Amino acid sequence: MEQGALLVTPKPEAVASASPLLEAARRVFLFVSFRILVLAITVVIAVYLTILVANMGGYVDEIRRAEIRERVGQELLANPSFRTLSPDARARLQQQRVQQLEQYFGLDRPFLVRSLIYLRDALLLDLGRSYQISSDTGSRQVRLILAERLPPTLLLLSTSNVLIFFLTLWAGLALSRRYGHLADRLLIALTPLSAAPAWFYGVFLILIFAATLRWLPFGGMVDVPPPSDSTSYALSVLRHLILPTLALTLSNFFINAYANRTFFLIYAGEDYVEMARAKGLKGRDIERRYILRPTMPNILTSFAIVLITSWTGAPILETVFNWPGLGRVIYEAIGLVDTPVIVGATVIFAYLLALTVLILDLLYALVDPRVRIGGPGVEQGAP
Structure with a gap:
C-alpha cells in the first residue's frame, strides 16, 4: 500500500441525496434574489412617482415660496423696528429672510435634484418633517405622526377586514353547496349593494342608530372625557367601533361572498x-381535500391583501366617523398638500406590500404542489 493521504470515495447514495438538496437550495436562492431585485426596482419607481405626483411636478415649490413670502411679510410688518427702515432696506431685509427660509427648506436647489434627495431619504425611511400637520404631542416628525395614527386604523380596518374575510369565505362555501336555492338567488340580487362605498352606509347608520335611536355614538374613538378604568375604556372603544365596522361590512360583504x-x-x-363523489367520499372531505386545498393560494392572497390594505386606512370613512386614524391624516395631508406625510405613508405601504408579495410567492410553493420555485412555473395536472 502506497504511503500518502487516504482518498475516501463518497457512496453513490450520499451523492444522489445531496445533489437534489443542493439544487433545490440553489433554485430557492436564485428565486428569492431575483424577486427581491424586481420588487426593489418596483418600490423605487412607485416611490419616485409618488414624489412627483405629490409635488405636482414641482408646482408645490411655487406654493411654498408664496407661503414663505407671505409669512416673512407678516412677521416683518409686526416688527416695529422694520417700519422705521427705508423702502430699500425693507426690501433687502425681506429678500434676505426669504432666501434664508428657502435655503432652509431646500427650495434653492432644482426640483429634480431635490426629488432624488427625497427618494433617497424615503427609501432609507428618513421621512422628514410635516409642513402643517402635528402629532398630539406637538411634533411634526412624519414617523411620529404616522406611528400615532396607525393603531386606531389597524384596530378599525383589521377588525373589519378579518371579519369580512372569514364571513364571506364561510358564506361563499355554504352557498356553493346550495347553488340555485333561495339564499343563492338572494345573494346575487343583493350584490349591487356593494357598489356603494362604506362612508355612504356610514352616513345612514349614523342617522339611524346615533341621531334617531341614540343607541350608539355619532363618531370618535372613545367617549369624551375618556373613562378612567381600562374596562370602561375598552367598552367605550367597542361601542364607537360598531358603526364604522358595520358600514365596511355592508359595503364589502355581498360582492366578496x-x-x-x-x-x-x-x-x-x-x-x-x-x-371523488363517484367514489363515495363525504361532502366535507371533498370540500377540504379537493376544493379548499386547490383554492388555498387564492385564499392566502386575498387574506394577505386584506391585512396589508389595513395600513392605508379609509380616508373618507374615518372622516365621516371622526375616527383618529391614518386614513384621516392622509386625507388632511392631501387637502393641505403636505407632501412629506403623503410620501411617508406611501413608502411604508410600498415596503409592506413588497414584503407581502415575496412571502406569498414562497407560501405558494408550500401549499400548492404544482408551483415550483425557480422552475418553469406551474406544472399541469390535478392537485
Missing part, C-alpha cells in the same frame, strides 16, 4: 371532484 361562491363553484365542477 359572491366572488368566493363563484370561485368555489368553478372548482367544484372539476373532473377530479366528480370522481
Whole structure:
C-alpha cells in the first residue's frame, strides 16, 4: 500500500441525496434574489412617482415660496423696528429672510435634484418633517405622526377586514353547496349593494342608530372625557367601533361572498371532484381535500391583501366617523398638500406590500404542489 493521504470515495447514495438538496437550495436562492431585485426596482419607481405626483411636478415649490413670502411679510410688518427702515432696506431685509427660509427648506436647489434627495431619504425611511400637520404631542416628525395614527386604523380596518374575510369565505362555501336555492338567488340580487362605498352606509347608520335611536355614538374613538378604568375604556372603544365596522361590512360583504361562491363553484365542477363523489367520499372531505386545498393560494392572497390594505386606512370613512386614524391624516395631508406625510405613508405601504408579495410567492410553493420555485412555473395536472 502506497504511503500518502487516504482518498475516501463518497457512496453513490450520499451523492444522489445531496445533489437534489443542493439544487433545490440553489433554485430557492436564485428565486428569492431575483424577486427581491424586481420588487426593489418596483418600490423605487412607485416611490419616485409618488414624489412627483405629490409635488405636482414641482408646482408645490411655487406654493411654498408664496407661503414663505407671505409669512416673512407678516412677521416683518409686526416688527416695529422694520417700519422705521427705508423702502430699500425693507426690501433687502425681506429678500434676505426669504432666501434664508428657502435655503432652509431646500427650495434653492432644482426640483429634480431635490426629488432624488427625497427618494433617497424615503427609501432609507428618513421621512422628514410635516409642513402643517402635528402629532398630539406637538411634533411634526412624519414617523411620529404616522406611528400615532396607525393603531386606531389597524384596530378599525383589521377588525373589519378579518371579519369580512372569514364571513364571506364561510358564506361563499355554504352557498356553493346550495347553488340555485333561495339564499343563492338572494345573494346575487343583493350584490349591487356593494357598489356603494362604506362612508355612504356610514352616513345612514349614523342617522339611524346615533341621531334617531341614540343607541350608539355619532363618531370618535372613545367617549369624551375618556373613562378612567381600562374596562370602561375598552367598552367605550367597542361601542364607537360598531358603526364604522358595520358600514365596511355592508359595503364589502355581498360582492366578496359572491366572488368566493363563484370561485368555489368553478372548482367544484372539476373532473377530479366528480370522481371523488363517484367514489363515495363525504361532502366535507371533498370540500377540504379537493376544493379548499386547490383554492388555498387564492385564499392566502386575498387574506394577505386584506391585512396589508389595513395600513392605508379609509380616508373618507374615518372622516365621516371622526375616527383618529391614518386614513384621516392622509386625507388632511392631501387637502393641505403636505407632501412629506403623503410620501411617508406611501413608502411604508410600498415596503409592506413588497414584503407581502415575496412571502406569498414562497407560501405558494408550500401549499400548492404544482408551483415550483425557480422552475418553469406551474406544472399541469390535478392537485
